[in-house]
Amino acid sequence: MKILKYIWALAIPATMLFSTAALNSCSDDIPEDALGIKKGIMMAEFLRANSQFSEFYTIIQKARTADLSTSARFEEVLSCWGRYTCFAPTNSAVQHYLAKKGLSSVDQLSPEACDTIVRFHLIADNVYYTSDIYNMTGNQLKTPNLLKSYLTYNIVQVKEGGSVVASTLKLNAIANVNYLNCNDTVENGVVHEIDALLEAPNTSAERLVNDKSFTLFYQAFDACGLLDTLKVDKDRSWDEKYDSYQPTSIYSGAQWDYCLVPDTKLYGFTVFMVSDGDLASKGLNTVSALYNHACTLYGRGGYPERYEDNTADQLKEHDNPLYQMMAYHILPFKANYNKLTTITTIETGLVNPTEWYRTVNANALLKVEHITLERDITDLGLGITTSDAVKKKHLYLNHFSDTIETHPSIKGVKVYRPDDPEDLIENNEGTNCFLFRVEDLVDFSETTQESNVFNTRMRMDMYTMFPVLLTNQIRSDVTNEGMAMSNSKDAACKNYWFPAGYIDGLEVNSDAIFLYQGPHNTYWSYEGDEFNITSKAGNYDVTMEIPPVPSGNYQIRLGFADMPTRGICQFYFDGKPVGLPFDMRSDNFNERTQWTDIWTGKSPYVTPTTEEALAAKKAMHNLGWYHGPASVFSISGEGHEDGDPTVTKNYFSRNARTVRYVLGGEPVNIQNNGKPHTIRIKSVLAATGTVVMLDYLEFVPKSVWGVEDAEGGEDDL
Numbered sequence: 001m002k003i004l005k006y007i008w009a010l011a012i013p014a015t016m017l018f019s020t021a022a023l024n025s026c027s028d029d030i031p032e033d034a035l036g037i038k039k040g041i042m043m044a045e046f047l048r049a050n051s052q053f054s055e056f057y058t059i060i061q062k063a064r065t066a067d068l069s070t071s072a073r074f075e076e077v078l079s080c081w082g083r084y085t086c087f088a089p090t091n092s093a094v095q096h097y098l099a100k101k102g103l104s105s106v107d108q109l110s111p112e113a114c115d116t117i118v119r120f121h122l123i124a125d126n127v128y129y130t131s132d133i134y135n136m137t138g139n140q141l142k143t144p145n146l147l148k149s150y151l152t153y154n155i156v157q158v159k160e161g162g163s164v165v166a167s168t169l170k171l172n173a174i175a176n177v178n179y180l181n182c183n184d185t186v187e188n189g190v191v192h193e194i195d196a197l198l199e200a201p202n203t204s205a206e207r208l209v210n211d212k213s214f215t216l217f218y219q220a221f222d223a224c225g226l227l228d229t230l231k232v233d234k235d236r237s238w239d240e241k242y243d244s245y246q247p248t249s250i251y252s253g254a255q256w257d258y259c260l261v262p263d264t265k266l267y268g269f270t271v272f273m274v275s276d277g278d279l280a281s282k283g284l285n286t287v288s289a290l291y292n293h294a295c296t297l298y299g300r301g302g303y304p305e306r307y308e309d310n311t312a313d314q315l316k317e318h319d320n321p322l323y324q325m326m327a328y329h330i331l332p333f334k335a336n337y338n339k340l341t342t343i344t345t346i347e348t349g350l351v352n353p354t355e356w357y358r359t360v361n362a363n364a365l366l367k368v369e370h371i372t373l374e375r376d377i378t379d380l381g382l383g384i385t386t387s388d389a390v391k392k393k394h395l396y397l398n399h400f401s402d403t404i405e406t407h408p409s410i411k412g413v414k415v416y417r418p419d420d421p422e423d424l425i426e427n428n429e430g431t432n433c434f435l436f437r438v439e440d441l442v443d444f445s446e447t448t449q450e451s452n453v454f455n456t457r458m459r460m461d462m463y464t465m466f467p468v469l470l471t472n473q474i475r476s477d478v479t480n481e482g483m484a485m486s487n488s489k490d491a492a493c494k495n496y497w498f499p500a501g502y503i504d505g506l507e508v509n510s511d512a513i514f515l516y517q518g519p520h521n522t523y524w525s526y527e528g529d530e531f532n533i534t535s536k537a538g539n540y541d542v543t544m545e546i547p548p549v550p551s552g553n554y555q556i557r558l559g560f561a562d563m564p565t566r567g568i569c570q571f572y573f574d575g576k577p578v579g580l581p582f583d584m585r586s587d588n589f590n591e592r593t594q595w596t597d598i599w600t601g602k603s604p605y606v607t608p609t610t611e612e613a614l615a616a617k618k619a620m621h622n623l624g625w626y627h628g629p630a631s632v633f634s635i636s637g638e639g640h641e642d643g644d645p646t647v648t649k650n651y652f653s654r655n656a657r658t659v660r661y662v663l664g665g666e667p668v669n670i671q672n673n674g675k676p677h678t679i680r681i682k683s684v685l686a687a688t689g690t691v692v693m694l695d696y697l698e699f700v701p702k703s704v705w706g707v708e709d710a711e712g713g714e715d716d717l
Contacts (some may be wrong), residue, residue: 040187043086044078047191055094058106063114074118083490084189085123087151087171089197097197119146120200125492126478127190129183133169137391137643138338139419142477143492147200148266149429150336172198205230205269205433213424214273220287224323225316226330229360230269233432238265238502245499249487250515252532253565253691256487259497259515268334268432268471269360272397272415274441275424287322294321297445318362319674327361328444333467336434337418338393341370344479344519344528344642347649348372348390350605350631351717352401355464358547363674364444365547367453369399369412376401379409390643393417397442400453410453414439449550457714458549458699459629461527463516465547465697466503479521479528482638486517493518505545505676512540521635521642524561524658531694538567538686545676546697555667555705556679557626557660557698562589567690571663572680578664581684584692586657593625595656604630604651607716618708624665628652631717653716660698667702
């Protein structure tokens with residue numbers, strides 16, 4: 001991670017659309033004020049001055065350079081201004097770690113090993129006191145460490161003489177924070193003493209899935225060649241390309257945004273595994289039995305009737321039924337349990353927060369749902385309150401619950417929480433993966449595709465459509481930062497711009513700038529974040545692959561917020577233009593959309609069903625427009641955490657500018673035939689500074705959009 005490229009970039013003048021930041025290290029002949037160096041004690045000095053951390057400080061000194069492009073070392077980084085949280089292991093903790101490795105001195109550690117240790121114990125851009133952690137929801141810190149791994153925590157009791165004297169934090173189930181020696185504030189952060197050295201994951205996915213409770217799944221992965229797939233971890237060519245790009249201040253139509261460039265291009269996986277015991281309870285005890293079961297789900301498609309009659313190469317073919325079934329249990333990105341969904345901007349009393357993800361089975365889509373609705377909590381027997389459900393996630397795959405209660409629910413498949421005693425998986429995180437136990441096999445069979453799981457409106461945040469962004473943790477967990485920080489290099493919520501070639505399945509021409517605004521719960525953006533397409537001369541041309549929805553006739557709706565600085569573009573589907581050029585600008589916007597506030601005086605929990613309301617909606621729909629979702633909101637006032645019950649919510653359904661547009665104003669026919677489908681966005685207004693906003697897409701089958709009546713029609717959520 002090239003930390004200093006971000007930390008020491010100097011201020012960027014807000015007079016250029018695309019300007020470059022200068023880089024400097026502490027050793028350069030630059031005044032201290034320009035570098036932000038303060039006269040108080042810095043973290044490096046604090047660790048050096050406290051003898052109980054002398055071994056850890058030696059490791060810091062031995063670590064590789066923090067930024068190869070500046071040759072600055074961690075000792076220099078921690079001597080300069082910044083915002084860091086350091087969990088510092090004591091000398092005895094380091095010695096215990098060395099003994100486990102058969103070493104007697106830190107001098108025997110390689111610079112690479114020291115680098116890994118330092119990065120795993122440091123969090124940048126956020127200062128976390130123990131009180132901050134106690135008040136977090138879930139069981140992991142909100143910001144990853146410098147190895148992009150989220151530390152988990154539990155609150156434990158400290159006993160002396162059989163009596164409880166205090167409570168403290170246990171990190172990653174091994175390291176206790178010393179409650180008497182924590183929260184040590186320094187000029188550039190805070191230091192917490194811990195009694196064990198935290199170890200970074202060192203096992204890749206293809207080895208980690210070889211778990212003693214999941215031997216049959218491992219054998220099936222092996223037979224299908226998926227263990228080789230799980231070895232992929234990094235695009236190493238990106239390391240060289242990265243140094244040719246710089247953090248940049250970009251105008252996004254309403255403000256200037258300080259945009260980073262991703263410093264890594266990691267690949268990863270999220271693997272859902274069924275235990276041997278769960279499979280045996282269904283009579284599935286061999287890979288042959290799994291193959292026979294897969295044939296019932298996906299058909300044999302010309303493959304042998306018996307598993308044993310398949311050649312090794314046949315089992316690895318992507319249309320082999322066993323391959324399809326096993327690959328469907330793997331997402332092509334690394335994400336921990338809490339990052340698979342978000343509650344940001346979502347009214348959890350109206351809908352379960354839901355994401356739709358591609359899988360390694362390239363023709364299949366998987367639904368991941370965070371259960372928050374009271375009736376679903378009851379139906380699934382979770383035994384928790386709705387407020388507890390929001391704070392402590394319970395995830396289900398391919399679950400269905402009808403918001404207007406006209407169809408029976410479909411339970412789907414439970415994903416065990418990693419802190420669940422029944423999880424069974426010995427180690428959930430590897431270098432390029434997370435593993436989760438699921439209670440049953442999950443599938444994308446024709447029966448599932450035709451069920452209400454997929455025969456529904458599928459709302460996809462643009463961020464979730466690009467797996468490389470999830471693996472590289474582009475989205476911040478900090479959603480309550482003030483807008484004024486958006487153009488600051490010190491912002492905790494990061495913005496990014498993506499050079500051509502970084503995002504797989506995305507093509508941008510030389511004039512286009514594809515940028516990401518990090519999540520702010522005050523923005524008019526679903527899940528708080530958004531993408532913008534701008535350009536140097538107004539001639540952007542961008543093509544992106546869309547996720548593999550089931551075959552059918554769809555409206556593809558784009559969610560966005562209009563502004564005067566938006567552009568005019570032509571949409572294409574699979575290379576063919578759809579409809580007329582689309583004007584996102586504010587001019588006569590209400591007249592063009594025929595927007596009417598049908599929720600006046602009503603809660604979003606009340607669906608407007610009067611004849612006047614239905615007529616108003618139909619008038620918009622006939623023009624290709626829809627109100628914004630009633631289950632999505634932005635909040636008034638900055639600094640509020642997600643889930644704060646005291647905030648004022650501004651629902652998208654009541655905002656004339658947060659609407660949905662049917663691309664081209666007409667439906668398109670999508671065939672899931674193994675070939676990726678694309679959406680192209682091409683400028684037809686060559687004006688510098690104009691922006692196309694891409695917030696979310698909805699894929700809505702005809703069985704949903706084709707019904708307008710109050711009882712059987714699409715809900716407003």
